[in-house]
Amino acid sequence: MTAVTLNVNGKRYSADVEDRTLLVQFIRETAGLTGTHVGCDTSQCGACVVLLDDVAVKSCTMLAAQANGGSVTTIEGLARGDQLHPVQAAFREHHGLQCGFCTPGMIMSAVDMIRRHPEGLDEATIRHELEGNICRCTGYHNIVKAIQSAADEMSALPAAAE
Amino acid sequence: MGIEGIGARVVRKEDRRFITGKGRYTDDIVLKDTTYAAFVRSPHAHARILSIDTTAAKAAPGVIDVLTGADLAGDRIGGLICGWMIHSKDGSPMKAGAHPAIAHEIVRHVGDQVAVVIAETKAQARDAAELVEIDYEVLTAVVDPAKAQDADAPQIHPEAAGNLIYDWHIGDAAATDAALAAAARTIKLDIVNNRLVPNPIEPRVAIGSYDEAEEHFTLYNTSQNPHVARLVLSAFVGIAPEHKLRVVAPDVGGGFGSKIFIYPEETVCLWASKKIGGRPVKWTSDRTEAFLTDCHGRDHVTRAEMAFDADNRITGFKVHTIANLGAYMSTFSSSVPTYLYATLLSGQYAIPAIYAEVEAVYTNTVPVDAYRGAGRPEATYLIERMMETAARELGVDPADLRRKNFVKSFPHQTPVIMCYDAGDYEATLDKALAAIDYAGLPARKAASLAKGKRRGLGFSCYIEACGIAPSQAVGSLGAGVGLWESAEVRVNPVGTIEVLTGSHSHGQGHETTFAQLVNDRLGIGVNNVQIVHGDTDKVQFGMGTYGSRSGAVGMSAIVKALDKVEAKAKKIAAHLMEASEADIVIEGGEVKVAGTDKTMAFAHVALAAYTGHNLPAGMEPGLKESAFYDPTNFTFPSGTYICEVEVDPDTGVVEIERFVAVDDFGNVINPMIVEGQVHGGLAQGIGQALLEGVTYDMESGQLLTGSFMDYTMPRADDLPSFEVSTTVTVCPGNPLGMKGCGEAGAIGSPPAVINAITDAIGVRDIAMPATPSKVWAALHGAA
Numbered sequence: 001m002t003a004v005t006l007n008v009n010g011k012r013y014s015a016d017v018e019d020r021t022l023l024v025q026f027i028r029e030t031a032g033l034t035g036t037h038v039g040c041d042t043s044q045c046g047a048c049v050v051l052l053d054d055v056a057v058k059s060c061t062m063l064a065a066q067a068n069g070g071s072v073t074t075i076e077g078l079a080r081g082d083q084l085h086p087v088q089a090a091f092r093e094h095h096g097l098q099c100g101f102c103t104p105g106m107i108m109s110a111v112d113m114i115r116r117h118p119e120g121l122d123e124a125t126i127r128h129e130l131e132g133n134i135c136r137c138t139g140y141h142n143i144v145k146a147i148q149s150a151a152d153e154m155s156a157l158p159a160a161a162e
Numbered sequence: 163m164g165i166e167g168i169g170a171r172v173v174r175k176e177d178r179r180f181i182t183g184k185g186r187y188t189d190d191i192v193l194k195d196t197t198y199a200a201f202v203r204s205p206h207a208h209a210r211i212l213s214i215d216t217t218a219a220k221a222a223p224g225v226i227d228v229l230t231g232a233d234l235a236g237d238r239i240g241g242l243i244c245g246w247m248i249h250s251k252d253g254s255p256m257k258a259g260a261h262p263a264i265a266h267e268i269v270r271h272v273g274d275q276v277a278v279v280i281a282e283t284k285a286q287a288r289d290a291a292e293l294v295e296i297d298y299e300v301l302t303a304v305v306d307p308a309k310a311q312d313a314d315a316p317q318i319h320p321e322a323a324g325n326l327i328y329d330w331h332i333g334d335a336a337a338t339d340a341a342l343a344a345a346a347r348t349i350k351l352d353i354v355n356n357r358l359v360p361n362p363i364e365p366r367v368a369i370g371s372y373d374e375a376e377e378h379f380t381l382y383n384t385s386q387n388p389h390v391a392r393l394v395l396s397a398f399v400g401i402a403p404e405h406k407l408r409v410v411a412p413d414v415g416g417g418f419g420s421k422i423f424i425y426p427e428e429t430v431c432l433w434a435s436k437k438i439g440g441r442p443v444k445w446t447s448d449r450t451e452a453f454l455t456d457c458h459g460r461d462h463v464t465r466a467e468m469a470f471d472a473d474n475r476i477t478g479f480k481v482h483t484i485a486n487l488g489a490y491m492s493t494f495s496s497s498v499p500t501y502l503y504a505t506l507l508s509g510q511y512a513i514p515a516i517y518a519e520v521e522a523v524y525t526n527t528v529p530v531d532a533y534r535g536a537g538r539p540e541a542t543y544l545i546e547r548m549m550e551t552a553a554r555e556l557g558v559d560p561a562d563l564r565r566k567n568f569v570k571s572f573p574h575q576t577p578v579i580m581c582y583d584a585g586d587y588e589a590t591l592d593k594a595l596a597a598i599d600y601a602g603l604p605a606r607k608a609a610s611l612a613k614g615k616r617r618g619l620g621f622s623c624y625i626e627a628c629g630i631a632p633s634q635a636v637g638s639l640g641a642g643v644g645l646w647e648s649a650e651v652r653v654n655p656v657g658t659i660e661v662l663t664g665s666h667s668h669g670q671g672h673e674t675t676f677a678q679l680v681n682d683r684l685g686i687g688v689n690n691v692q693i694v695h696g697d698t699d700k701v702q703f704g705m706g707t708y709g710s711r712s713g714a715v716g717m718s719a720i721v722k723a724l725d726k727v728e729a730k731a732k733k734i735a736a737h738l739m740e741a742s743e744a745d746i747v748i749e750g751g752e753v754k755v756a757g758t759d760k761t762m763a764f765a766h767v768a769l770a771a772y773t774g775h776n777l778p779a780g781m782e783p784g785l786k787e788s789a790f791y792d793p794t795n796f797t798f799p800s801g802t803y804i805c806e807v808e809v810d811p812d813t814g815v816v817e818i819e820r821f822v823a824v825d826d827f828g829n830v831i832n833p834m835i836v837e838g839q840v841h842g843g844l845a846q847g848i849g850q851a852l853l854e855g856v857t858y859d860m861e862s863g864q865l866l867t868g869s870f871m872d873y874t875m876p877r878a879d880d881l882p883s884f885e886v887s888t889t890v891t892v893c894p895g896n897p898l899g900m901k902g903c904g905e906a907g908a909i910g911s912p913p914a915v916i917n918a919i920t921d922a923i924g925v926r927d928i929a930m931p932a933t934p935s936k937v938w939a940a941l942h943g944a945a
Binding site for chain 2: 079
């Protein structure tokens, strides 16, 4: 067993977990935050993407112990109260989701993508950068539009891009 | 239509919970005292179970019980069923083998469940599953449907001699043979429709829970049709009578057909919960298990011949198909290569004679059942590959050949059951031709060639049948269920509304579109409408969502219930306002007397219905109505898809330069959602054409494409932005004039892509998926 302490969405969680416990299991089972999903066992689908110390990671591909002491942001921690994050709002506005299962990972990846590209994003870059996230419902068309729109909005309003 | 009515691009009501991580999927549910199930699965495609030793597993930490097929048989739990009876040419019923929820004596595909471990944690269950020792006698396996009937093929089920489930046919053999004999030209084509894995991103989950005090079971599962699951688990598997079994399918993360079916794990979790004394038993599939157990789709091997007269009109079409149904017959598998496939073989064309024979066979592979489109993609691929090939070999323009042969007057009775009710195939073709700039194609081809690339364009003029279908008609064709839908509209005393529907939303946006319908009728705003679905304790009965039926059938049931609600509300309002019932109109949330300034809020009428203080003489209080809607016909969405590709001859890489989709879905409730459905379907169809395909080792029957590492799911950079639009011919068969849009993209797109690639590189055919290596080999004569 390993003692793991994580700050998830600003709240501290400590638990003794089996050494093999994955970060996603800690998030879903210990912290009880079920917005982060598991869609595959091979680190392909990206439904489990969260931010660890502000960087996107696949939480199914990391041990909870590796993240010990870190600060995790999940989909539940993105909005400020009723105020949606611009990426969340854009996914809704552009119909960038259908069944919603891949959506948390998509949104977290998009947040990370926009952070890494302060110069702005074009369609080809967005499509290339989404390689690690699989959606079976949308054909990506509206996801790409949503990310493009959010990126444009966040670069126009730097204060919102924090 | 108003800003929230029919035809408006209303942003989805359900999105907020999904984008904030508050969706509630089955795996998110943890009941008190939950135990976890791990299945021990066969590593062999075909083997005899000689012995199972569970001693070590039962002694492992946290293990509560280890159960096998013998335990299941001992408790007289029934097997799974196929719910659609097909009769062979000779009149004999299909030969369905037994399908126990845990294999007993014989395993028939890699992944077949052999035992289940129930433990305190998921990890303990998995650890202990490794300790179950099983001796197998490995038997010869067959995975190729074309070889399943060979003399040396292994016998998979004793009930089906030679692995032949049925040998079915449709149409007029003599007339078709005569047409072929008299033809000016005939075109022959051998076509394989590749096997696919549906792969919704949410894996399947089942939680079985038995309440000893009430002798009542609850199943939480990832289902597209919880009521049908309850029916089958009650009436055939024998878990409990329906009033003692509740099935709940909460938020479901995509289905695409694969979550229609009733699966073994659901039976096992329910049965095991009772067996261990009532603690809930939860099983969550991982992706590898999903590849090994979710029903696959397609897998047809077809030989076809089309007859043309001297004027290039089609005079006959003859088809022979072998359909692989896998190791067991899944819930609706028998209907897919028959009534959902061969009945669409007329395409958009007036064909006087058609004859199709279908042999369905068992193989040692994962069961095959409906996957987005289900039979109709196979029909469309065959017809549209045939039309393109014919155009090339007859030396005519492919658009012209199609146009010449289009059905142009309606209703149109085909030789294969279907009667097309409405359509305008030239309208979609013309719109698509204009969108792609067909006239500019030669210049674009020359430009590509100048930079060392090859450009090609491919058409697909698809038709499909949705809404399935009049219950009496499908009953006469062998369906074990009726295919109506139910709805209940409950007006609350404050005037808000709950709609209970038998349709199930798992990405389609029913919570928005169904609310738009109510708002269109009553004008109370979509936020005053709650759509309730997916729980057999709340919704009395329903047939679920598949076959693009929730609009045409599910919403039609809501229309019928709304008609009754409005009629009663008008009676109450007329009484309260001392007006004639015929003068009452409902609009904008108000109930008005036409031609006067008399008006009252709809909420006021609702309250009056529930106080009962002042109702017309003899009227029951309350304002709640239900309806069952049985469609009068299939609906027939159609369209033209055009794909333009550029191929790099050095690498074989195919770039989709443009994809134009023009669909006729009849009336549309929410264009934003409809476009989204088309986008997703296109991605799955393009995936089939370029990327996806199941590969089995032909000798061992091992699934070689068993993860997202090996099975290529379409990614964002594999796909273009799509150019989608619609034309409208109103469907005469239902009150909203809708046809259905959920499957069209997956049905229409594969032949457009392959027609474009074969045009670009100048070959007659290329097998799907047309991977770079196949394209390169075809270009360089190394195929």
